[in-house]
Amino acid sequence: MSKLPPPAFLAKMESLLGADYAAFAQSYQEASQRGLRVNTLKIVPADFISKVPFALTPVGAYEPAGFRLEEDCQPGRHPFHAAGLYYLQEPSAMVAAALLQPEPGDLVLDLAAAPGGKATHLVTLMQDQGLLVANDVHRGRAKILAENLERWGARHVMVTNNQPEQLARTFGSIFDKVLVDAPCSGEGMFRKQGGFAWGEEMVVACSRRQSAVLETAVSLVRPGGMLAYATCTFSPEEDEQVVARFLAAHPQFSLCQPPAYVGFQSGEPAWADGNPDLSRAVRLWPHHFQGEGHFIALFQHQGEPSIAALPRSHKKPHMFPTRAQRQLWQDFEREHLNVSWEDERLQVVNGRYLILLPAIQLPTQGLHLLRLGLNLGELRQNHFKPAHALALTLIPDEIKQSANFSPTSPEIQHYLAGHPLTSSHKKAASWLLITVAGHPLGWGKQSPRHIKNHYPKALRQHQ
Structure with missing residues (x-):
């Protein structure tokens, strides 16, 4: 009404x-x-x-x-x-x-x-x-x-x-x-x-x-x-x-x-x-x-059409990933992805978050940035934790391991609510993409007999 x-x-x-x-x-x-x-x-x-x-x-x-x-x-x-x-x-x-x-x-x-x-x-x-x-x-x-x-x-x-x-x-x-x-x-x-x-x-x-x-x-x-x-x-x-x-x-x-x-x-x-x-x-x-x-x-x-000269983006040296940080990302890429991105567009934010810069880069001085490009994930001491944003930008062909479910399946409802999923696999811990009818929803981590839920807590749908 x-x-x-x-x-x-x-x-x-x-x-x-x-x-x-x-x-x-x-x-x-x-x-x-x-x-x-x-x-x-x-x-x-x-x-x-x-x-x-x-x-x-x-x-x-x-x-x-x-x-x-x-x-x-x-x-x-x-x-x-x-x-x-x-x-x-x-x-x-x-x-x-x-x-x-x-x-x-x-x-x-x-x-x-x-x-x-x-x-x-x-x-x-x-x-x-x-x-x-x-x-x-x-x-x-x-x-x-x-x-x-x-x-x-x-x-x-x-x-x-x-x-x-x-x-x-x-x-x-x-x-x-x-x-x-x-x-x-x-x-x-x-x-x-x-x-x-x-x-x-x-x-x-x-x-x-x-x-x-x-x-x-x-x-x-x-x-x-x-x-x-x-x-x-x-x-x-x-x-x-x-x-x-x-x-x-x-x-x-x-x-x-x-x-x-x-x-x-x-x-x-x-x-x-x-x-x-x-x-x-x-x-x-x-x-x-x-x-x-x-x-x-x-x-x-109505001015004469032109391609404006873009203001320069100045990246500070500490924003580039170190050799060790780059290695963590490359290890994750090699083990889990069927796609790779240009190394020169990788940047580290706050010393721990790896992002992929947009192809067009503008200055950010004086700006309050909430997002710049794609958040790939977090660089931890000895491993890389992929970001939810990365999951949502992938397509199934770009990921080596995934678990696909129907939109009406109880597994999808459990996943969106934050619960772990049962699994018959006995593999060691490994990241996999949870998909619904072939479309990414987020990450899970394979463990013996179950898939640990990594759907963001703030997004979970409680029944």
């Missing part, structure tokens, strides 16, 4: 929408839309559909890997979710990254990325090639962002917890694509969450903050690059009026004409300064589009 927005909000929408208001108001008598987006880094949609028990309907041509959930189910509890095969995301939230359309090899920034829905979408469209910098100013939310990107199996990412101004000072105008999923009054969440503390003062405050974030984002986009601005709200003060101010202040940017997908409505120039270009923005209304609601504006920097 949907929830009703505040009366003051409905009155505002009635004055804006006129004859269209009745259909808008009626949408709040309908259930909120639920959806998921398949992780095509790990599985193709057709294969995914054949394996899951959910009733799914495609969201539309704008996102071929996006689906609506057509029944009351709990997809967050399915083992495939723990394996990172999909992200729970309502359909309109899938549009911004789809319109920005990053390509493999791009340098991309998601400026307000938590909890990670759009960040995982961006890195998927990039085919995990290039570099995604995913930032959030709130440390707790940034940690959730890092966890979601880890579950997604992304390797070429940097997760930061900084104010946008610090990112601009560190990086400069280097990004091919920048997404500003701006903090907003959240009017598109009313049908799901009800009338929380909404008011015009909040709308005005959000509008000011959104303009300030866009002002910083300007200095991060390279000439010829793209900038996407998105909100999950309907008020013109946070949508067309923010875009109008931005265009007036930055004539080097122009609004792009989006594809005409089903349910997309144009921005309203009359709700701002009358600039006809505002009609190129996209409005997703719940009575026209099967989603909760979004606003997206896509800008292009």
Whole structure:
């Protein structure tokens, strides 16, 4: 059952929408839309559909890997979710990254990325090639962002917890694509969450903050690059009026004409300064589009396209693995993996954690880093302990030993709950990958008669 927005909000929408208001108001008598987006880094949609028990309907041509959930189910509890095969995301939230359309090899920034829905979408469209910098100013939310990107199996990412101004000072105008999923009054969440503390003062405050974030984002986009601005709200003060101010202040940017997908409505120039270009923005209304609601504006920097010279990354000598540390990793590789990575991209963090740097390396001075590249594992005194992140980025062919189970098997339920698994093997201790229908979930360690559970305690699902 949907929830009703505040009366003051409905009155505002009635004055804006006129004859269209009745259909808008009626949408709040309908259930909120639920959806998921398949992780095509790990599985193709057709294969995914054949394996899951959910009733799914495609969201539309704008996102071929996006689906609506057509029944009351709990997809967050399915083992495939723990394996990172999909992200729970309502359909309109899938549009911004789809319109920005990053390509493999791009340098991309998601400026307000938590909890990670759009960040995982961006890195998927990039085919995990290039570099995604995913930032959030709130440390707790940034940690959730890092966890979601880890579950997604992304390797070429940097997760930061900084104010946008610090990112601009560190990086400069280097990004091919920048997404500003701006903090907003959240009017598109009313049908799901009800009338929380909404008011015009909040709308005005959000509008000011959104303009300030866009002002910083300007200095991060390279000439010829793209900038996407998105909100999950309907008020013109946070949508067309923010875009109008931005265009007036930055004539080097122009609004792009989006594809005409089903349910997309144009921005309203009359709700701002009358600039006809505002009609190129996209409005997703719940009575026209099967989603909760979004606003997206896509800008292009009209400067001469160029490939920006990247700022240099300075690695300190103590960050390189010692000969002994490198040997621990090579021993693990040789015994357990069918794949190896470039030695020059290996780095040691805090004297004990081995990471694989992204192919594109940027400076990190002055940044609060939560993740850089792929965490391979921990260098202990006489052995290497693989990280959960490494498990989630592997495919079965890359690992020498694995134990595979059905999604409905009791073994998978026991594993996700943190219990050891029984085994008929009598081998000495050896790492193996626990997989569900061939997709990695985490590590186990073979011991005589059982497999010791190494699924992270913080992620365990208690029945």
